[in-house]
Amino acid sequence: MQLVSTIEPLRATISEWRRAGLRIGFVPTMGNLHDGHLELVRRARETADKVVVSIFVNPLQFDRAADLAAYPRTLEQDCERLGELAELVFTPTPELMYPNGQHQQTKVSVPGVSEVLEGALRPGHFDGVSTVVCKLFNLVQPDVACFGEKDYQQLALIRKMTADLNLPVEIIGVPTVRADDGLALSSRNGYLTEAERALAPELAATMNWLAERLAAGERDLERLAADGRARLDSAGFRTDGIDMVDADTLTPLTGESRAVVILMAAFLGKARLIDNQVVAL
Numbered sequence: 001m002q003l004v005s006t007i008e009p010l011r012a013t014i015s016e017w018r019r020a021g022l023r024i025g026f027v028p029t030m031g032n033l034h035d036g037h038l039e040l041v042r043r044a045r046e047t048a049d050k051v052v053v054s055i056f057v058n059p060l061q062f063d064r065a066a067d068l069a070a071y072p073r074t075l076e077q078d079c080e081r082l083g084e085l086a087e088l089v090f091t092p093t094p095e096l097m098y099p100n101g102q103h104q105q106t107k108v109s110v111p112g113v114s115e116v117l118e119g120a121l122r123p124g125h126f127d128g129v130s131t132v133v134c135k136l137f138n139l140v141q142p143d144v145a146c147f148g149e150k151d152y153q154q155l156a157l158i159r160k161m162t163a164d165l166n167l168p169v170e171i172i173g174v175p176t177v178r179a180d181d182g183l184a185l186s187s188r189n190g191y192l193t194e195a196e197r198a199l200a201p202e203l204a205a206t207m208n209w210l211a212e213r214l215a216a217g218e219r220d221l222e223r224l225a226a227d228g229r230a231r232l233d234s235a236g237f238r239t240d241g242i243d244m245v246d247a248d249t250l251t252p253l254t255g256e257s258r259a260v261v262i263l264m265a266a267f268l269g270k271a272r273l274i275d276n277q278v279v280a281l
C-alpha cells in the first residue's frame with residue numbers, strides 16, 4: 001500500500017491507473033478506522049480494481065473547536081488495519097486542502113438537505129462535508145465512492161451534490177456495521193468510559209422501540225419523539241435530536257411517503273452518538 005500526503009504523487013498514480021483503464025474505488029474517512037470503515041473498503045474492492053482511502057480530519061466540517069482538537073488521530077494503526085485492502089492511502093494536511101485558509105476556500109453548498117435536521121444542529125457542518133468531498137473527488141477521480149448509511153443525511157447530501165454537479169462518480173451506500181450489542185461502530189465511541197459504553201446500546205434499543213411502534217401503525221410523531229427522548233434522558237443520555245421524516249426527501253411525511261427514517265442523536269458523556277433506521281410505511 002502506497003501512503004501519499006501530497007497532490008503530485010497522488011495525481012501521478014491516478015493518471016497511470018486511468019491510462020491503464022482501471023476502475024478506481026474511493027472511501028473518504030477521517031481515520032481512526034474500525035470495522036465499519038473496513039466494510040466500506042471491502043465494498044469498494046468488490047467493484048473496483050484499485051481502492052483509495054483518504055484519511056483527513058476536515059477542520060471545515062467541525063462546528064465545535066474542542067471536538068476537532070480531541071478527534072482521534074491514529075495513522076499508524078489505521079495503515080496496519082488497512083493492510084493490503086487498499087492500494088493507496090491519501091493523508092493531506094489542512095494546509096494542502098485549504099492553502100488560502102478556510103475563509104478563502106470556495107465552498108460547495110447543497111441547498112435544503114444541508115440546512116435541516118443534523119444541519120440545523122451543527123451549523124456549517126454539511127457545507128464543510130460537501131466542499132471537502134467535492135475536492136477529494138476531483139483529486140482522486142474515482143469511478144465509485146462508498147459512504148456509510150450510519151451518516152444517513154450525509155449520504156443524501158453526497159448523492160444530491162453528485163447529481164447536481166454531474167460528477168461522474170457512482171455513490172454506494174453501505175449498511176451500518178454494529179457491535180454485537182447493537183451499538184453502531186463509530187470513532188467517537190472511543191470517548192465513552194466503560195460505564196457509558198455499557199449504556200450506549202440503549203440508543204439503538206430506543207430507536208428499535210420507536211421503529212416497532214411506527215411499524216405497528218402509530219403516527220403521532222411528536223409523541224413518539226417525546227417518548228424516545230424521555231427514555232434516553234432517564235437512562236443517562238442527553239438527547240440532541242429525534243426526528244422522523246420521509247426517508248427519501250428528509251422532509252415531513254406526506255400521504256405519498258413510502259418510508260420513514262428515524263434519526264437519533266444523543267450525547268453520552270463526552271461522545272455525541274448518532275444512529276438511524278428506515279421503516280417502510
Ligand SMILES: Nc1ncnc2c1ncn2[C@@H]1O[C@H](COP(=O)(O)OP(=O)(O)OP(=O)(O)O)[C@@H](O)[C@H]1O
Pocket residue numbers: 028029030031036037039040146147148149150151174175176177178184185186187188189
Ligand atoms: N458503523 C459504521 N458502519 C458503516 N459505515 C460507517 C460506520 N461508521 C462510519 N461509517 C462510514 O465511514 C465513513 C467515514 O466516517 P468517519 O471517518 O466519520 O467515521 P465515524 O466512525 O463515523 O466517525 P465519527 O465518530 O466521527 O462519526 C463515512 O462514510 C461513515 O458513514
Ligand SMILES: CC(C)(CO)[C@@H](O)C(=O)[O-]
Pocket residue numbers: 028029030056058061129132133151154
Ligand atoms: C465524508 C467525510 C470523510 C468527509 O470529511 C466525513 O464526513 C466522514 O468521515 O463521514
Ligand code: BAL
Pocket residue numbers: 061151154
Ligand atoms: N461521520 C461524520 C463526520 C462528522 O461527524 O464530522
